[in-house]
Amino acid sequence: MSGIIGESSNLRPDVWFNWNSIRCESAQPTPTHSGTFFDETLRDGLQAPNIRNPTLEQKLTIVDHMVRSGVRSADLGFPGSDSAAERECMEIARHISANGYELTQGYAGRTHPADIHAICEIAQTVGVAVDAYLFIGVSPIRQYVEDWDSASIRRNIIQSAAECRREGVEFVLVLEDTVRCTPEVLTGVYDAAIETGVRRITLCDTVGAALPSGTRSLIHWSQQYFADRGHPIGFEWHGHNDRGLALANSLTALAMGCERVHGTILGIGERTGNASLDQLMVNSHLDGHATYDLKALRDYCAYAAPVLGVDIPQNYPAMGRDVFKTSAGVHGAAILKAHEKGDVLVKDSVYSSVPASFLGREQEVMIDASSGVNNVKYWLTVHGYEKDDASLIKKVLAKAKTSSAPLADELIRQIIATAE
Numbered sequence: 122m123s124g125i126i127g128e129s130s131n132l133r134p135d136v137w138f139n140w141n142s143i144r145c146e147s148a149q150p151t152p153t154h155s156g157t158f159f160d161e162t163l164r165d166g167l168q169a170p171n172i173r174n175p176t177l178e179q180k181l182t183i184v185d186h187m188v189r190s191g192v193r194s195a196d197l198g199f200p201g202s203d204s205a206a207e208r209e210c211m212e213i214a215r216h217i218s219a220n221g222y223e224l225t226q227g228y229a230g231r232t233h234p235a236d237i238h239a240i241c242e243i244a245q246t247v248g249v250a251v252d253a254y255l256f257i258g259v260s261p262i263r264q265y266v267e268d269w270d271s272a273s274i275r276r277n278i279i280q281s282a283a284e285c286r287r288e289g290v291e292f293v294l295v296l297e298d299t300v301r302c303t304p305e306v307l308t309g310v311y312d313a314a315i316e317t318g319v320r321r322i323t324l325c326d327t328v329g330a331a332l333p334s335g336t337r338s339l340i341h342w343s344q345q346y347f348a349d350r351g352h353p354i355g356f357e358w359h360g361h362n363d364r365g366l367a368l369a370n371s372l373t374a375l376a377m378g379c380e381r382v383h384g385t386i387l388g389i390g391e392r393t394g395n396a397s398l399d400q401l402m403v404n405s406h407l408d409g410h411a412t413y414d415l416k417a418l419r420d421y422c423a424y425a426a427p428v429l430g431v432d433i434p435q436n437y438p439a440m441g442r443d444v445f446k447t448s449a450g451v452h453g454a455a456i457l458k459a460h461e462k463g464d465v466l467v468k469d470s471v472y473s474s475v476p477a478s479f480l481g482r483e484q485e486v487m488i489d490a491s492s493g494v495n496n497v498k499y500w501l502t503v504h505g506y507e508k509d510d511a512s513l514i515k516k517v518l519a520k521a522k523t524s525s526a527p528l529a530d531e532l533i534r535q536i537i538a539t540a541e
């Protein structure tokens with residue numbers, strides 16, 4: 122049964138079924154879905170050249186929206202980048218602390234003493250616990266370009282772990298381009314992680330190269346490596362969207378037991394962007410794995426889009442302008458019948474897998490050339506008119522059949538007025 126059945130008390134259980142909940146014998150391991158999401162909007166999201174860098178005030182408001190939406194951990198910046206970035210990260214940390222937000226604070230940096238120092242400054246000056254997300258490129262192509270080798274990567278990890286321990290911050294080892302890294306190199310990296318007592322590792326699909334099957338294989342192999350050595354580890358997943366698979370890969374990672382799955386609001390980020398945080402949260406909510414305030418999430422998207430300088434496509438899942446509109450006659454008729462059964466969730470679900478009401482939105486039935494009598498009846502019903510006036514319905518439908526776009530409400534009202 123689909124997770125949304127729990128959202129309404131008066132539903133007939135026998136009308137809900139979903140193949141997503143059917144597990145094949147071969148689908149191993151059993152999904153756990155115990156993870157949460159890590160909001161990368163204010164770090165990786167802002168790295169995109171087409172994204173406007175918000176003011177500090179706007180960044181603090183974005184943090185408020187994260188918390189209201191149910192985000193519990195976030196990457197809040199790259200303080201080692203320059204002194205202005207460090208000052209902003211400090212203010213963000215103060216804001217979170219002053220408001221008593223339950224938001225785990227992550228800050229990014231290279232496995233480099235200068236970046237670690239900048240992160241530790243935040244923890245010490247503001248007096249908060251922070252996670253230092255320290256990245257190092259591990260794929261052969263990155264090693265080749267940087268003239269690094271496995272030994273130097275291991276050395277960086279060991280030194281960074283020691284530095285973080287000395288300064289009292291949690292070291293999260295971020296393996297850039299893990300998806301394209303060989304098992305031989307990962308073996309050395311994982312041994313260094315075990316040697317230094319690292320407790321969290323972020324597996325990265327930095328260039329969006331993974332398929333869901335590859336995501337599964339990498340995570341499974343990595344989990345097995347640590348399990349075989351009796352070393353407890355929390356995996357995280359960070360995915361990009363170059364092949365359009367970031368969402369599928371990230372949901373796979375969540376199902377595989379990754380503890381924090383990274384995403385950005387509206388999927389912003391370099392090139393094609395990161396996994397979309399809002400789509401991850403909507404999916405997780407619908408599947409019953411976690412409960413989020415989707416109305417607050419919608420407010421977050423609505424605030425972030427203009428501030429970051431992005432347009433939300435009209436067909437963007439859950440948030441786009443037109444995603445709860447239908448004009449097709451067969452669909453309009455079913456929605457009218459569902460409406461008459463008196464259950465909003467049934468009405469919202471008969472032709473959408475994302476119920477509009479979860480987001481504080483309305484299922485809309487438009488009237489255009491593809492519409493039938495029931496579209497007009499639905500419009501008349503929800504706008505408080507007598508719905509069975511056959512001659513009026515005929516007039517409205519006649520107009521729609523010769524129009525190139527759905528009839529505007531005002532035009533329908535004019536037709537009604539002239540018909541009276």
Ligand SMILES: CC(=O)SCCNC(=O)CCNC(=O)[C@H](O)C(C)(C)COP(=O)(O)OP(=O)(O)OC[C@H]1O[C@@H](n2cnc3c(N)ncnc32)[C@H](O)[C@@H]1OP(=O)(O)O
Pocket residue numbers: 165168199201202203230231232233256257258267277297
């Ligand atoms: C996971 C990701 O998204 S990666 C993060 C990408 N984000 C950013 O780059 C935004 C912030 N970055 C910046 O402000 C700048 O790139 C800086 C200040 C960090 C460094 O910029 P530059 O002065 O151009 O230096 P450069 O990139 O060559 O790096 C300096 C040194 O760090 C080394 N380095 C690069 N990455 C890493 C790493 N992950 N760990 C350790 N050292 C690293 C380089 O090899 C170089 O070493 P070298 O001086 O011995 O040659």
